[in-house]
Amino acid sequence: MADQADVENALAALVANAIYPNGTGAASVTGQVCKVYRGYPNPSALDADLAAGIVHVSVMAGDRLVRNVTRYPRQWQVVKPVSQVLSVMVQGVSATFSGTCAVGQLAGVLVNEQTFSYAVQASDSPATVASNLAAMIRAAGWIVNYAGAGLTVPGADRFAARVVAGGGALQEIRRQVQDFKVTMWCPSPMVRDEIAPVIDEALTAVKFMPLADGSAGHMVFAGTATQDGGAETSLFRRELVWAVEYPTTLAQMAPAMLFGTVTAMADAVVLGDFQS
Known part of the structure; x- marks a missing residue:
């Protein structure tokens, strides 16, 4: 189900895509x-980065x-599957994304027992998908090497990456409106005035x-x-x-299973620990 964290992650991805349309491995649109x-x-x-000119x-x-x-009846709504046009290749603890991006796809990375999933946005490219996943993994405390449309987690003992297309059905049980703040912390008014329109237009x-x-x-x-901040800051x-x-x-079978485990027994197969 959607949560405040999912909305914040999606907003952060839109902002990052606007500033770094080719991923964080390339220069930003403002320099x-x-x-x-x-x-x-x-x-x-923040103080150290502002002194170095970092936003x-x-x-x-x-x-x-x-x-x-909340105002809609509780009815199951079919989520129409989309064509999977984004793909990922895994080599060891590295993943490289390729293809094209379309809304309805879900990209994910498994690092040991932690899973990181990213809802592909219309403004994405393989490079920005990799960049946004790298940011999530890094925020969880992992060292991530990122370049182009690829990422590497050198400290991972278990690593996987997948792309799936949404499907199944959703039933809405509650609806809410919540305010979210996108705040730019800049070293000068000129930098602020340059970057703010880029983010504002994208959102x-x-x-x-x-x-x-x-x-x-x-x-x-x-x-x-x-x-x-005034003259003193x-x-x-x-x-x-x-x-x-x-x-x-x-959700029923939605959006799709990214990662799961299967335990084989003498007379049964037990499915568990699904992550989507």
């Missing part, structure tokens, strides 16, 4: 080094309480944002604010707020 992540920045790391973009839930807007272009469970979040612009901040309406769902 600045940018770090995109969920949550509030670490103050000491931070954080994505987190807003301060307003979640509003319950404004999206009306329904695909989520990892096969559903989508409806995005509505909810406001913006600018804050200058090097922090220049811009905040974009989006109200996202997204469902909580039950």
